Amino acid sequence: xxxxxxxxxxxxxxxxxxxxxxxxxxxxxxxxxxxxxxxxxxxxxxxxxxxxxxxxxxxxxxxxxxxxxxxxxxxxxxxxxxxxxxxxxxxxxxxxxxxxxxxxxxxxxxxxxxxxxxxxxxxxxxxxxxxxxxxxxxxxxxxxxxxxxxxxxxxxxxxxxxxxxxxxxxxxxxxxxxxxxxxxx
Numbered sequence: 001x002x003x004x005x006x007x008x009x010x011x012x013x014x015x016x017x018x019x020x021x022x023x024x025x026x027x028x029x030x031x032x033x034x035x036x037x038x039x040x041x042x043x044x045x046x047x048x049x050x051x052x053x054x055x056x057x058x059x060x061x062x063x064x065x066x067x068x069x070x071x072x073x074x075x076x077x078x079x080x081x082x083x084x085x086x087x088x089x090x091x092x093x094x095x096x097x098x099x100x101x102x103x104x105x106x107x108x109x110x111x112x113x114x115x116x117x118x119x120x121x122x123x124x125x126x127x128x129x130x131x132x133x134x135x136x137x138x139x140x141x142x143x144x145x146x147x148x149x150x151x152x153x154x155x156x157x158x159x160x161x162x163x164x165x166x167x168x169x170x171x172x173x174x175x176x177x178x179x180x181x182x183x184x185x
Contacts, residue, residue, distance in 0.1 A: 099126045102176060106134040111173055113140035118165070118175040120146045127176055144169055 026042045028034050034042065043051075054073065058065040078089040085092070095101040106117065107130075119131045128145070135143035146165045152158050166172060 099124065099130075102127050103130050106130050106174070106176075109174055111138055111141050114142075114171055115173040116142035116144045116169055116171045118144050118146065118169070118172045118177075120148050120177070122148050123176055123178055127178075131176060142171065144172065 023030075025044045025046065027045060027048070028042050057069070074094070075089070078092050078094070082089040082092055095104060111117070117131050117135055119128055123131070123145070131145075132143045135141040144165075146161065148158070148161065162177075166175075
């Protein structure tokens with residue numbers, strides 16, 4: 001069983017209280033302002049504590065851990081995440097990182113000739129490459145990119161750009177839309 005430090009199974013995204021007070025939950029250097037959450041985010045201290053306990057347990061008896069303990073821990077972690085997200089654990093998988101996840105989805109989605117995959121000019125470079133490569137490998141698939149130039153005048157301006165692009169390209173069957181990580185509009 002995962003330690004209580006991993007969080008309450010009834011926790012949901014609606015009950016999370018985000019903000020600057022959470023900084024104390026991370027080992028970030030207090031003399032600096034950490035701005036790059038997109039590449040390498042810090043791990044909360046409570047998670048590091050649990051990780052260390054699990055690694056210590058694994059290293060005490062590796063075969064027993066891998067054969068008997070790892071799958072129940074994995075399943076329990078998926079259930080906790082499912083509870084947090086309000087879904088079933090069968091709808092979730094753990095993947096090493098976002099780029100690998102997008103790559104997995106793009107490479108496993110079967111598209112028909114004439115279909116298109118959409119990204120934007122702000123899509124992470126490795127993901128843009130994967131969109132283009134997927135379109136190249138699959139027969140007669142297009143890689144289309146919405147150019148998001150600045151300034152963005154309002155939320156509605158950005159929504160209108162997406163709407164116009166999608167209306168002008170009705171063959172888009174899959175869109176990779178990055179989540180904004182800062183208040184840029």
